[in-house]
Amino acid sequence: MAGPHPAFAIGIIACVFLALYLTFLVLGSIPFFQRHFLYAHKVHTLWWHKIDRPEYWGFAKNQVTPFSLTTCDGQTLYAWHVMPLPVYLKHERKLAAQNSGFCDDVTATENFKLLRDDPESRFIVYFHGNAGHIAQAIRPASYHALTNTSRYHVLAIDYRGFGRSTGTPTEKGLIIDAVTAVNWAVQTAGVPHSRIVVLGQSLGTAVATATAEYFAKEGTDFAGVVLVAGFSSLPTMLSHYAISGYVPIMAPFRLWPWLLHQVMRVIVDKWESANRLREITQIVKARNGRLRLHLVHAKNDWDIPCHEDDKLFAGAVQGLIGDGETMGDARLATEKLGRTINRGKDSFVTNWIDRDIVIRQELFPYGGHNDLMFFAPMLTAVMKSFEVADESEE
Structure with a gap:
């Protein structure tokens, strides 16, 4: 007996895919499911990863302190304070002798005291992308890249609903979480905003941008804002x-x-990052403040295409133009070309400077969506924010 005609089988498969697609769209229109699709916060490896034991990811004993933060609306956020390895090595015996695991009072640790009592400490507040938890995928490798050979402390958090943090993710909620992290660094650890870099990757770029906007409206300037693999709006x-x-x-x-x-x-x-960057640059320029904004993207990013970075750059520049004025695409392209250094195929750096505001965009040929987080362009952006590197090209 002959089987079904190939065209019939193809038709059945097409109908199945169409039904799944339409189901996805219908569910995506419901906020509950939509947020699960967007944040993917339930997709994690907590079943077999013990995130209270950072040594599993190659950190020295007690180099990382797991602890929690409490937000103004009562949520509990799981966090890691990652010490810079060079600082850790100077105090290794004392640090390693502490109790390991989750810390109920982070302020009682030697790690915290070394951060608080160092007037030259540099601090990075790290906002990760969607899905997973604080130690999933490329995140530990990026913490290593930031702390292995520097004096940079890192604070990484799981947003509400992620990992072991309580609550459910929303745009408003994640912004509260981010502000809570920065306030902990400033108010509890005693690190001034001028020694803090706000760093975000993927979804974290939207969180970092919203955080920078919040503090810009408060009249506060960070050492830098670094956005890796960002998008203009959702x-x-x-x-x-x-x-x-x-x-x-x-x-x-x-x-x-x-x-x-x-x-x-x-x-x-909606995470309107391009609009927020326009607001940030406008506010900072109006009060003669300082801003170091770094946009970093890989040409071979197949998750968020690199042209999204161009939209972020355009939004930031528009905020410098002035009230009631806009810069058309053609003029912006011409002005941008004059400020761009080509570094080969699919690679360039653009610096747009206005007073003490520097908007720097770097396109790198490699790194994809995730690996760029431990490639040189990300580290360069952080270093330039702290003004460690030579800024002659700016």
Whole structure:
């Protein structure tokens, strides 16, 4: 007996995929499911990773202190304070002799005291991307890259709903979490904002940008804001998003722009980073403040395409133009070209300077979406924020 005709089988498969696609869209219109898709906070390895034992990821004994922070709305955030290895080595015997594991009172640790009592300490508040937990995937490797040979302390947190943190992620909630982390560094650890770099990757770039905006409105300047693999806004990014760079999720809707606009309207957490960067540069310039904004992206990033960085750059520059004025795409491209240093195929650095505001965009050929977090461009951006490196090109 002959089997089904190939065309019939293909039709069945196509119908199944269409049904799954439509189901995904319907569920995605419901805030509860939408946030689960966006944040993927339930996708983690806590079942077999003991995150209270950072030595598993290659850290020295008690180089990392796991502890918790409490937000203003009562959520408990799981956090790591990662000591710079050169500082750790100077005090290794005392640090290693402490009790290991989760710390109920981080302020009683030698690690905290070394941070608090060092007037030259440099501090990085690290905001990770979606999915997983504080020690999942490339995150420990990026902490190593930041602390192995420097004097930089790192504070990494799991947002609400992630890892062992309580609560459910929302845009407003994650901003509260980020502000809580910065306030801990300043108010508890005694590190001034001028010695803090706010660093974000992927989703973390949106969190870092919102954090920088919050403190800019408070009249506060950080040492730097570093955004690695960022996006201009969630609706804009999703409207052109393709899985692994090949499967465009919203391709059918782009045939009808009005319908695509309606679909994008149901996104509840919009993360408008380009608009926030425009607000930040406008505020900082108006009060003659200081800003070191670094945008870093890999050309071969198949998750968030590098042209999203151009939109972030444009948003930041627009804030410097002045009230009621805008810079068209053609003029911006011309002005940008004159401030750009080409470094070979798919590689450039652009510096836009206005008073004490430096907007620096770097495109790097390699690193993809994640590995860039322990490549030289990310580290260079942090170093320039702390003004460790030669800024002659600026």
